Amino acid sequence: xxxxxxxxxxxxxxxxxxxxxxxxxxxxxxxxxxxxxxxxxxxxxxxxxxxxxxxxxxxxxxxxxxxxxxxxxxxxxxxxxxxxxxxxxxxxxxxxxxxxxxxxxxxxxxxxxxxxxxxxxxxxxxxxxxxxxxxxxxxxxxxxxxxxxxxxxxxxxxxxxxxxxxxxxxxxxxxxxxxxxxxxxxxxxxxxxxxxxxxxxxxxxxxxxxxxxxxxxxxxxxxxxxxxxxxxxxxxxxxxxxxxxxxxxxxxxxxxxxxxxxxxxxxxxxxxxxxxxxxxxxxxxxxxxxxxxxxxxxxxxxxxxxxxxxxxxxxxxxxxxxxxxxxxxxxxxxxxxxxxxxxxxxxxxxxxxxxxxxxxxxxxxxxxxxxxxxxxxxxxxxxxxxxxxxxxxxxxxxxxxxxxxxxxxxxxxxxxxxxxxxxxxxxxxxxxxxxxxxxxxxxxxxxxxxxxxxxxxxxxxxxxxxxxxxxxxxxxxxxxx
Amino acid sequence: xxxxxxxxxxxxxxxxxxxxxxxxxxxxxxxxxxxxxxxxxxxxxxxxxxxxxxxxxxxxxxxxxxxxxxxxxxxxxxxxxxxxxxxxxxxxxxxxxxxxxxxxxxxxxxxxxxxxxxxxxxxxxxxxxxxxxxxxxxxxxxxxxxxxxxxxxxxxxxxxxxxxxxxxxxxxxxxxxxxxxxxxxxxxxxxxxxxxxxxxxxxxxxxxxxxxxxxxxxxxxxxxxxxxxxxxxxxxxxxxxxxxxxxxxxxxxxxxxxx
Numbered sequence: 001x002x003x004x005x006x007x008x009x010x011x012x013x014x015x016x017x018x019x020x021x022x023x024x025x026x027x028x029x030x031x032x033x034x035x036x037x038x039x040x041x042x043x044x045x046x047x048x049x050x051x052x053x054x055x056x057x058x059x060x061x062x063x064x065x066x067x068x069x070x071x072x073x074x075x076x077x078x079x080x081x082x083x084x085x086x087x088x089x090x091x092x093x094x095x096x097x098x099x100x101x102x103x104x105x106x107x108x109x110x111x112x113x114x115x116x117x118x119x120x121x122x123x124x125x126x127x128x129x130x131x132x133x134x135x136x137x138x139x140x141x142x143x144x145x146x147x148x149x150x151x152x153x154x155x156x157x158x159x160x161x162x163x164x165x166x167x168x169x170x171x172x173x174x175x176x177x178x179x180x181x182x183x184x185x186x187x188x189x190x191x192x193x194x195x196x197x198x199x200x201x202x203x204x205x206x207x208x209x210x211x212x213x214x215x216x217x218x219x220x221x222x223x224x225x226x227x228x229x230x231x232x233x234x235x236x237x238x239x240x241x242x243x244x245x246x247x248x249x250x251x252x253x254x255x256x257x258x259x260x261x262x263x264x265x266x267x268x269x270x271x272x273x274x275x276x277x278x279x280x281x282x283x284x285x286x287x288x289x290x291x292x293x294x295x296x297x298x299x300x301x302x303x304x305x306x307x308x309x310x311x312x313x314x315x316x317x318x319x320x321x322x323x324x325x326x327x328x329x330x331x332x333x334x335x336x337x338x339x340x341x342x343x344x345x346x347x348x349x350x351x352x353x354x355x356x357x358x359x360x361x362x363x364x365x366x367x368x369x370x371x372x373x374x375x376x377x378x379x380x381x382x383x384x385x386x387x388x389x390x391x392x393x394x395x396x397x398x399x400x401x402x403x404x405x406x407x408x409x410x411x412x413x414x415x416x417x418x419x420x421x422x423x424x425x426x427x428x429x430x431x432x433x434x435x436x437x438x439x440x441x442x443x444x445x446x447x448x449x450x451x452x453x454x455x456x457x458x459x460x461x462x463x464x465x466x467x468x469x470x471x472x473x474x475x476x477x478x479x480x481x
Numbered sequence: 482x483x484x485x486x487x488x489x490x491x492x493x494x495x496x497x498x499x500x501x502x503x504x505x506x507x508x509x510x511x512x513x514x515x516x517x518x519x520x521x522x523x524x525x526x527x528x529x530x531x532x533x534x535x536x537x538x539x540x541x542x543x544x545x546x547x548x549x550x551x552x553x554x555x556x557x558x559x560x561x562x563x564x565x566x567x568x569x570x571x572x573x574x575x576x577x578x579x580x581x582x583x584x585x586x587x588x589x590x591x592x593x594x595x596x597x598x599x600x601x602x603x604x605x606x607x608x609x610x611x612x613x614x615x616x617x618x619x620x621x622x623x624x625x626x627x628x629x630x631x632x633x634x635x636x637x638x639x640x641x642x643x644x645x646x647x648x649x650x651x652x653x654x655x656x657x658x659x660x661x662x663x664x665x666x667x668x669x670x671x672x673x674x675x676x677x678x679x680x681x682x683x684x685x686x687x688x689x690x691x692x693x694x695x696x697x698x699x700x701x702x703x704x705x706x707x708x709x710x711x712x713x714x715x716x717x718x719x720x721x722x723x724x725x726x727x728x729x730x731x732x733x734x735x736x737x738x739x740x
Contacts, residue, residue, distance in 0.1 A: 429569045433568070435557065437557055437583035437643065438557035447579070451573030
């Protein structure tokens, strides 16, 4: 434990060491978006021409698009000209001690069981780190480099690995995919890039690394992960700690590519600010996430725990191109207060004997509205393809809602699709049983809800499964009834 | 320990309890018998605090406290335990975790220190012997996929671990084969103690062959219509519930049928 905290302390000072000092000539570009702004962003990042061209093509497409209206969420129109699309990330104002941190936030940290050292780091408290002989980040970097794994920021990848970026960028989520993907492609500022070479099993959960690096994610984040033939990588995005951001609209894009026999496991814990009890000021999380099982026997697995955001709108999907490839989607989405979530997945079966599994657990409390929307598509080529979908909703209050929209398209007679769905109100009998055993109502509720989600939690890396359970309990506080 | 006076309760607009009087002292075991629909289970649920029953009249004192004003979990930590007739399944919640949470909630409320996982495990191992359960039960979800006998044994195990002062057993014998009945009854008998009162609700006399009660009461149409010692149960077995007292609107049911 001492080792871990001092490691974390060490890393807390990391921002000072490496920081973002390469991009601080100017603070921000003017409000609004046009081609000049995009040229400016690209120039500030010192990007090659092909990157600028791609951004411009995305932008020119984006201006032709309208926002969709089919999703089951309500929000005021977004004024795209009122957004600042580029500002150099400034080191956050450092606080002298935890005493300066918002007490509400500190209470939340305690409930989640996040260590003090990590609390300090997450809230931006300046920590006097004892300088160890070797920093964890350096150790991690070395271990990854020894294995040949490339893991860096997207900007670095554009500079140092242009051939890989050019080959795979937009190959899964083209900028033409949807309005937010087009916007992201035009203006994304940074994100993560990972390439795991042939036959390499990434020597560590990238979750661990990412967690320690859990720096500010941008408003328009871009992630690209490529697992070459026979490679394996597990990646965790996000954090159980609550995150606030002055930018309301978040439109990220995540692309995963798995070549022959490769496996990518991608887990997300999302706890963006959901807004106040009336839903004011929360984050709009409009994300496009997709994986492509490009090679035979490849596998992509998405696991997500969504408890934050005012509006969550995302469908992490898998395109199952390679024969015998496997796609999985495990999701827990909680909506409380005025939160709205329209989330689910898309499984597109192209190759023979491709298989997909969908397990979706939606929990609605307060006035929350929770929608599962899932597409399972079996193309003409998808001989012997199989899908199993299980979609359960749990209602915790009188005023909340759960909605399920499954879309199923099957073009090959041997393909098989199974869909199971259930909606239940939290069992009065279960609650009474727990209370009769002395367990207080609130604790009993979170126990039952966590039991309901267990199938999904067991897919998360161990330490996050524990935190995700706590997160769910904390998010439910005061919203039952 | 328990004093019920003129208790009336209804659910869904229908009056089920129509003036129950009952007094139980520490160390005593009382059996409540009676035909289906006579109000036995309602009485158990009202005592445990289930909110679908509305108490319209009467009072219940438990150790001198007004039991009816307490929340179900307050009653539980104060030592009231109900062994359910139909224990509910809680998918995804491990039995071990559930039991530890329950035991520690009760300990916390009683000002005792919580048991850490290791000491809990040795405590549960010891108590499981009482009902002939093994650790494999603990890794399963609460009651999920349990056979009828396993569910009932799990109830008795919980009782053994929560160490209540007043245990109410609601038809714990129903649906048990003779071996399971013996295990459950032996478990209950082992838990008899001078500071613990038990109210055993049963439809059949056969349970009372194992758990010999101090008092036997017969309920009919929402009231206790007869009380006596253990011999009353034998008498009922011989004669059935027919012609029992004033409220003859219930059908006569043979007691101990199927033995």
